[in-house]
Amino acid sequence: MSRNTQPSALLVLEDGRVFRGRSYGAEGETFGEAVFSTGMTGYQETLTDPSYHRQVVVQTAPHIGNTGMNDEDPESRRIWVAGYVVRDPARLPSNWRSRRSLDDALRADGVVGISGVDTRALTRHLRERGAMRVGISSTETDPDALLERVLASPVMKGAELAAEVTTTEPYVVPAVGTRKYTVAAVDLGIKSMTPHRLAERGVEVHVLPATTTLDQLLALEPDGVFMSNGPGDPETADHPVKVLRGVLDRGIPFFGICFGNQVFGRALGLGTYKLRYGHRGINQPVQDLTTGKVEVTAHNHGFAVAWPTGAADSPDSADDAGDASPAGRSRRHAHAEIETDFGPARVTHVCLNDDVVEGLSLSDRDGRTRAFSVQYHPEAAAGPHDAAYLFDRFVGLMADSTGTTTLPEGAA
Numbered sequence: 001m002s003r004n005t006q007p008s009a010l011l012v013l014e015d016g017r018v019f020r021g022r023s024y025g026a027e028g029e030t031f032g033e034a035v036f037s038t039g040m041t042g043y044q045e046t047l048t049d050p051s052y053h054r055q056v057v058v059q060t061a062p063h064i065g066n067t068g069m070n071d072e073d074p075e076s077r078r079i080w081v082a083g084y085v086v087r088d089p090a091r092l093p094s095n096w097r098s099r100r101s102l103d104d105a106l107r108a109d110g111v112v113g114i115s116g117v118d119t120r121a122l123t124r125h126l127r128e129r130g131a132m133r134v135g136i137s138s139t140e141t142d143p144d145a146l147l148e149r150v151l152a153s154p155v156m157k158g159a160e161l162a163a164e165v166t167t168t169e170p171y172v173v174p175a176v177g178t179r180k181y182t183v184a185a186v187d188l189g190i191k192s193m194t195p196h197r198l199a200e201r202g203v204e205v206h207v208l209p210a211t212t213t214l215d216q217l218l219a220l221e222p223d224g225v226f227m228s229n230g231p232g233d234p235e236t237a238d239h240p241v242k243v244l245r246g247v248l249d250r251g252i253p254f255f256g257i258c259f260g261n262q263v264f265g266r267a268l269g270l271g272t273y274k275l276r277y278g279h280r281g282i283n284q285p286v287q288d289l290t291t292g293k294v295e296v297t298a299h300n301h302g303f304a305v306a307w308p309t310g311a312a313d314s315p316d317s318a319d320d321a322g323d324a325s326p327a328g329r330s331r332r333h334a335h336a337e338i339e340t341d342f343g344p345a346r347v348t349h350v351c352l353n354d355d356v357v358e359g360l361s362l363s364d365r366d367g368r369t370r371a372f373s374v375q376y377h378p379e380a381a382a383g384p385h386d387a388a389y390l391f392d393r394f395v396g397l398m399a400d401s402t403g404t405t406t407l408p409e410g411a412a
């Protein structure tokens, strides 16, 4: 269908700003938190990432849908975004893998979108004012009426959403080739590329519901535990934090990604806080403080782990713009190491744009890493593969720990 024949649509932000465009995807009305993603490619992976549940995604790339939708790249069984905002959708998708148009895929999953929006102006607005609630409607013509419903819709801060996206039943992703290790992966909104990255390294991955108890997890006798990305506010993740504390207490190797990094931070005794507009895109520079090396990475987070000195001094917080100057950096980095209930821990990675915490690790008394996590996405779907070494590092932790625990006493 030509775009010009599609009904008009309305977008209203919670601070009253109005944008007009055309209905894109399903017709109807939707609400969520308006966030922008700067990825120039990878819209299919973005749309199907469960971490975007209840978020309305604005694409800063002006042309979206050019390569259609294929059967290989989805990161879960459906499109999760609550709404979709684009400038100029493809009229004719073209790619050898394309099976359907993005417009049709949005319709099939009932996802309401809007096209023809000045996404640059909208992004600048969100950057200045912060992420906020939004409504999109192809049925309402009165912005004030839509605004009332936006203001009645739920906020992201305090939202507990893992239960709405997690698997209901455990399932196994078999190791590719010989099985070397077994990992219990807690699904808080897992992207399908993550178990795949482990499986291709000889790991059998048991993906478990978010409600799995410590006893159920330990019954699998895993060589390592993983906690995934996922939607919502990490402050609500009391159950995964409790489970993880049990895992760390037993010295089982642990790796966390994104929401998993926030759960790890909380398990170590750190706080979390909401960023003003968050990081979403596939070209974010992250520095490994332990080596000085910089990686270009994929991000999708609206919350972050607070620096050990406290959330008030953490950069880009919703309440406090923080201090991202070199002086602010060195003051914070001087507190990168902390003593926790499980041993010495530290901030290992930071985002070079704003000094937000991007990685954590926990060591034993001999200084050997036992557990670690990153706020970004080494599974790289979509995104650069700079951080793939982290999966090898996790496998290395399991090799170390099984090596030391399975050798007979006295053997060296």
Ligand SMILES: NC(=O)CC[C@H](N)C(=O)O
Binding pocket: 051, 228, 229, 230, 231, 232, 233, 234, 257, 258, 259, 260, 300, 301, 302, 303, 304
């Ligand atoms: N991708 C994620 O895991 C996001 C974690 C969390 N919901 C956040 O927005 O920060």
